[in-house]
Amino acid sequence: MLRFVLRRLLWAVPMVLIVTFLVYVALRVGTNPLASYLRVNQRASAKKIQQYIETNGLYEGFGGYLRGYFQWLQGFVTFDWPRSIKGSREVWPEFRDAMMNTLRLGLTATGIGILIGLSLGVFVALKPGGLRDTTVNTGAFVAISTPPYVSALILQLVFAVYWNRWFGSSLLPTSGVYPPGNRGFDLFLMIKHMVLPVTVVVIQIVAVYTRYMRASLLEVLNSEYMRTARSKGISERRVLVRHALRNALIPIVTVAAIDIGAILGGLIITERIFSYPGLGDFFLGAYDNGDFPQMMPWMFFFTLVVIFFNLVADVSYAVLDPRIRLGR
Amino acid sequence: MTENVLSLRDFRVTFPTLFGDVQAVRGVDLDVRAGEILGVVGESGSGKSVTFLGVMGLLPKSARISGSATVGDTELVGASSRIMREVRGRRVAMIFQDPLSALNPTHRIGDQIVEMIQAHNKVSTKAAMSRAIELLAEVGIPQPAERARQYPHEFSGGMRQRVMIAMAIANDPEVLIADEPTTALDVTVQAQILEILQRIQSELNAAVVLITHDLGVVARVADRVQGMYAGRVVERGSVESVYDHPSHPYTRGLLQSLPTVGRERLQPIPGAPPNMMDPPSGCAFRVRCPHAIERCADEMPSLLPVGDVESACWRADELSKVVGA
Amino acid sequence: MAFRRFVRHRGALVSSIILGTMILFVILAPFTARYGVNEAVFKTSIENPNQFLSPRGIAWLGTDDIGRDLYSRLIYGLRVSIFIGLAAAFFGTVLGVTIGAIAGLRGGWIDDVLMRVTDLFLAFPFLVTLLVLRSVMSSVSWLEPFVGKPTSIRFVIVLFVLFGWMGVARLMRGQVLALKEREFVEAARALGAGPVRIVVRHLLPNAIGPILVALTFAVSSAIIGEATLGFFGYGPQPGAGSTSLGKLVGGAKGALLPGYWWLVVFPCVLLVLSTLCVNFIGDGLRDATDPKLDGTR
DSSP states (O other): OOHHHHHHHHHHHHHHHHHHHHHHHEEEEEEOHHHHHHHHHTTHHHHHHHHHHHHHHHOOOHHHHHHHHHHHHHHHHHOOOOOOOSTTTOOOHHHHHHHHHHHHHHHHHHHHHHHHHHHHHHHTSSSSSSSSHHHHHHHHHHTSSSSHHHHHHHHHIIIIIIIHHHHSSSSSSSSSSSSSSSOSSOHHHHHHHHHHHHHHHHHHHHHHHHHHHHHHHHHHTSSSSHHHHHHTOOOOHHHIIIIIIIIHHHHHHHHHHHHHHHHHHHHHHHHHHHTTTHHHHHHHHHHTOOOHHHHHHHHHHHHHHHHHHHHHHHHHHHHHOOOSSSSS | OOOEEEEEEEEEEEETTTEEHHHHHHHEEEEEEETOOEEOOOOSSHHHHHHHHHHHHHOOOOOOOEEEEEEEEEOTTTTHHHHHHBTTTTTTEOOOOHHHHSTTTTOOOHHHHHHHHHHHHHOOOOHHHHHHHHHHHHTSSHHHHHHHHOOOOGGGHHHHHHHHHHHHTTTTSEEEEEESSTTOOOOHHHHHOOOOOOHHHHHOEEEEEEESSOHHHHHHHHHHEEEEEEEEEEEEHHHHHHHOOSSHHHHHHHHHOOTTTSSOOOOOOSSSSOOOOOOOOOOOGGGGGGTHHHHHHHHHHOOOTTEEEEOOOOOOOHHHHHHOO | HHHHHHHHHHHHHHHHHHHHHHHHHHHHHHHHOOTTTBSSOOOOOOTTTTTOSOOOSSSTTOTTTTTTBBBHHHHHHHHHHHHHHHHEEEEEEEHHHHHHHHHHOHHHHHHHHHHHHHHHHHSSOHHHHHHHHHHHHHHHHGGGHHOOTTTHHHHHHHHHHHHHHHHHHHHHHHHHHHHHHHHHHHHHHHTTTTTTIIIIIIIIHHHHHHHHHHHHHHHHHHHHHHHHHTEEEEEEOOTTTOOOHHHHEEEEEEETTTTTTTHHHHHHHHHHHHHHHHHHHHHHHHHHGGGTTTOOO
């Protein structure tokens, strides 16, 4: 087992390097860091420009890209990150704050969403074919076909704009973490600001996981070993929990780990609409400015996350399902 | 020897569907005596498996079951789930056709047997596990202690079926229902499994119901045989009498479709089993029967003694006199 | 069981009717739309403005910030979006089938690399991938003659094709691997059929079901993709004579706070309805073509 995990981990290292190099090339070509710098800082002196090129390693040609990449990587791991092109700010503190905000939003929404989704999936799988099944299934389908910004717009329209018209004050705030001018930590205000964005993300997650759970559990419930379990004379509850749920959750754990990218994608969109200062907002802001020094750490971080969770998916499947051989 | 451990009277199973009711089992009478092996034979779709799944309460909730099924003096039709739980695995145990899909792929073999033991006995997991290992040894699994820690996919088909048997006999059941236990296995393995079943049966003195479409299997191990067609019993009696003097045209046809040394050609039964949504009137077999008469369409024959056997055919008397099979 | 299949198919059936009606409306835009795409509902004056009119007789779904009829603009917008969806899905599927077939037939390192790359591509948040791809495509100057300007419809279609082939490629590869060893393919090979002939004549017809399903879902994801890009201001700007769902949904942002609900609700509803219909049809197709689902239970 340990050897299997270690080998996968070892494989992940070149994967990270290759993928992030490709990302580096894509960003170098796509954002054209020098042109972006000149566009944002139109009165930069020749010396400043030269300094910018050197700290960022913006060399040309394939060899130059390779050299620049490793220079960037060295700076990245030693926390010697180049400054942003707009306002020449430190990238790490902003990135860290954004990451914390995103983690707060993402973990809350994912936790709530998976819990509701799995429960709903079990709820309908136990009685398939009826009105309950049709309703939940159709609802999940509508939710999957609804992009997060659409549900966000509708929620904002109802709970902020029209609530204000009907009742004199809006029920929930539509942007930020705190109201403008607020100083210090305030749990209640923070939660209030999180309600709408969390709802938007939760809707997406619930829809997806309800369908996963329903399909997975139905397959298990129709399998022959469920009949064997019942023929033993154990309680129906034990049959469901020990035999059905346990087996139905195995593929879902794996899917959940792979799905992390989709969840992050939903978060990015949601953050932008609610002006929530998280990683999504950070990325889109950097993208609009063509801010290479801000985007590269972001992309590197996300590559790590994606590859890590792919690894988690592989390993968790091998751990949870004894049928998988560990030889590969 | 004549004590009945499992009795069915007018046992019926109906599946409601969108297009109408499927009458899978239409009034089966059956007695299983203590310590015997009863073979239940029939084509697929004849209702033989459904009958016993219905007795065990293992059919989908939509199935409608009526009539009577008693184990000892416990009535199972309409019984509470508490009573059913006491019967299942304790008094009546079941072995299924495909031992790979019948075992939970994510639980260890030993744990699956332990679960069976602990469902009916208040014993420690440790004690149950040592009992499980004993059981594995009893059904001829080498190195049972190591094998108990393995998963079903690490076992061969025959070994898995042995596990199923070990699990089924864990609580000394009165009746062991084996639903096509050898169909999914190789011929050589089939023989081993049948041998084990026979041995277990004589050691435990349990009754065994052997559901199969293979008349050869029945001839080898069963004491009595019961033929089913279209959800009804068509003939029953001791294996020797039925095989020597089949009195029902269906049983006769089945025997003629068996390969035997010295016979030139196999004679399959023409036609296919009827649609159970709308079974033919009278005797369901008459549409495929070479001996059918008008009466067969009007009246459904019931089981009547003919010589040593009981047969549900209006012409059983004449047919049993003709030496044909 | 049969009831569920029935309901499911009923969903696909209703969706086909709704989508069919939409497509008819869109094709017949000059007749079904009441105003031109950029035409104001009437000439404005101080006492009688035509901006931000709520739904009424002269403008069934209200008007926008410069007095244009939302109903007519939705028809023209949907036309562009459906066109983008169909074109992107079609070309993406063709590309995916080709690459998948090559990977499946050739195997080896091509296969490994392809599957690893698609794994990661699909695992990334799709907006990020789209945006990075978009910036690369718009920066490479020699690509412009082929893909057009970043604001053109052609550019968006190429973008979605580059983004959308991967799912189909994995699917096709799986199908090829599964079918490759089957007797009829072996027989064809034994008779001396070349790889292209085997794929076109033998593998493709057998894999057509899942590919059709994937194509359907590709249509809806391209429509949503365009809307997403449009919403965030990265979408196509289909010139003066046209609009798209993405632009219309993006316009909802500005209408939110003043409370012009019709500019928010109607574009959103149309977007969700059209993608929902396409998804339902895909689901129905999957049920219809998946032999595993035959006689569930």
